[in-house]
Amino acid sequence: MLWTALLPSPCSGTAACTDAAQRALATWALQFTPRVALADEAVLMEVEASVRLFGGRRALRDRVWNEGRELGVARLAWAPNGLAALALVRAGIENGLRHPLEALLDTLPMDTLSAVHPHRLTLEHIGCRTLGDVRALPRDGLARRFDQHLLNALDQVYGLVPEAHDWVALPEHFEERLELMARVEQAPALLFGARRLLRVLSGWLAARRAGVTAFTLHWAHDAMRSRAAGEGGEITIRTAEPTRDIEHLCRLLGEHLARVELKAPVGDLRLVATEVRPLHDVSASLLPDTVRQGEQLGLVLERLAARLGPQRVLRPVLCEDHRPEWMCRWQPAALPLPRKGAPGTDLPQPGFLLPAPLRLLVQGDHPVYHGRLMLLLGPQRVEGGWWDRAGDEDRNVVRDYWVALSAEAGVVWVFQTRLDGAPAWYLHGHFA
Template sequence: MRWLALCCRLDAPADDADALAWLALSFTPRVARLEEAVVAEVSASLRLFGGARALRGKLQADAELVGLALGAMAWAPTALAALALARCHSPPQQGRLGERLDALPLAALSAAQAHHAMLARLGCQRLGELRRLPRPALAKRFGPALLTALDRAYGDLPEVHGWLTLPERFSARLELPYRVEHAPVLLHFAETLLRQLCAFLAARHAGVRALRLGWQHDAMRARDVADGGELTVATADTTRDLRRLTRLLAEHLGRTTLAAPAGEISLSADSVLPLEETSAGLLPGPTDPQERTTTNALLERLSVRLGSAQVREGRLHEDHRLAEMQRWQAWPAPPALAVRAPPGPQPTWLVEPPQPLRCDAQEQPLYAGPLARISGPHRIEAGWWEGRGRLQTRDYFVYRSAARGLLWVYHERFPDATGSASEWFLHGVFA
């Protein structure tokens, strides 16, 4: 077996260990918490990730992406031995497991550290010296737990672990160390929960498009103030980018006012979506996925700063009338349904309002000289369901002008009891 012990840095929040355990689940399903560390049995994953060195480098890179402060790491055939080696600043790298453990101080093993004062008076400073003491007397003096821990670390007894599993949905809470009166200050504590969320998403190979940050008001709030509040943060696409989520949450909190001081916050993501993994391109260009993500992140911040109604995007709408083929919605708009392609050519630029055209003696349109018909007519009779004022009865043509290029022209028909009158209009220009 090949065990990897992972420790967070000493200055990292205590909750980061849970996030680190979730991140380790993206490499192996056999992950457990062992005291202050996370241990993972990765012997079955080494070939998949290209060896121990490659797996370690990948784990460090993923931890950096989700904002985790990864500390010491160590390999060993047993979980307790890996933890003991990780606790030491410069553990032995060569030799058999027993020889490496013998050179470690007593503090490397928690069961031995608990009796450090008594063992020091007996002249024991290292695990090897402790192991050479008579076992019956050692068990009688310090109890069987010390011998059990030694045997499990050296591989003489099997280890028992409770494997960690991922919950179906993410929900985490954090009690604040002091009362927070201003919403932007909550971001400092919310970053801890965001790191847990990103590690959770990495283990599921997924992302989110919305998350919810809630807070509970202090018990000393006014009577007319609710128990708490919350805000929802939405993204334009599925993501688990910690920096992007942090910046977006900061924009929202900067425009939020707390009704009373907050004493606790919570973060939840009800909907977890598969994250489409794309390969990076050799050269940057329009197909670079990072370019689209950067643009979406910028638009998200602009939408918060300027208001959702000020940032809009056009969506295709299935309609025969050109003016109704596109709808402008607040960005980001919900995913659109598939729309059939228009039956005829569509101009690059619209002329709004349509420009009336003169006609020659043969009732053919003129625009900077005579026009040559390229295609048409394409007849449109639509909008009757919205009332007579919205009815369009037109024949569209593509004409070529020697001076202005390809033009999109329609012939308006007005049927009535006495006959039909007609007019020609310029409605678009092809680039």
């Protein structure tokens, strides 16, 4: 697993201000993963499943750090579990993946683990200074003298037992407040604090796969104001189409704030997304943008083959073969496509084939894959290949294919062999 811990800068405001800043950071973090948790003063994210989506660990780290600094993130750390990432970020160590976790944690001060805090003085009196010192104490004596919570936390931070977290839920509606560090007397200067709120809004929109078409910025006047000034003001910004581009939203807001005159100093901001619509992102493509602008795919492939070499640009070609493993082959894109394709079939074909069929367990007469499979369609017999050999490999197959349903894995493609003395069931593909 891969976890990151984000440690915000200490807030100079009230405790409520600190909690609001932490919740805002968690809301922004939901764009990277749905597994976001609050842990004491930090925000934890489990991002193992998000690494490829955001271009790898380095790209994900850079984006989290660059955007997070605008929201007050002072430090971050990476580790195989959440408590270890929290301990490392408190110690100012960013990379917990470069060295063995056990050796790294043993050197950390005791106060990097929250469960140690109630017992810190006692542990110091018996000579403990680091997490390694605490872990080296006899477990029986540790359990009798201290609470079980300390032992559980030690096991969790070292990855010996799983963690349990309360995940942050994505709010249905966006409304965030920011207490300004100093009173603002000119409206354009509100953009500095509003940009921080817009950054959180952008993360919330990304998590919802949506864009905003209207948002309202509210400001509250300082308590030491004249009665004529009122409690505050507001401004609503509208866009022609849904967007979550923070630079575009900041430019629009800046243009409108330039024409606003504040009646009193402002100490508090509140941003509300008033109109939100689904936003369908354009899929990233390995091909040039000219393909989407009308250039034929064949011409693009020819140019890529000329740049990279003909053997580096391949296209799939359907073959006239009933056996699924050899129904498709790859050929250089520059070669002409054959006229004949694969033969038709009565059953639907899966979008994903396994590199090699996976043998399944059988309960009674039914195959098992994440539970007992329900056979939906079939059988369709695929037979042939007695003439086809590749070295010592005999490619002769006699199989009965079925479309089956798994309660956990969804719709799958399985077959039963007919050549073997004891027929067996195999998983061969998944339907998208």
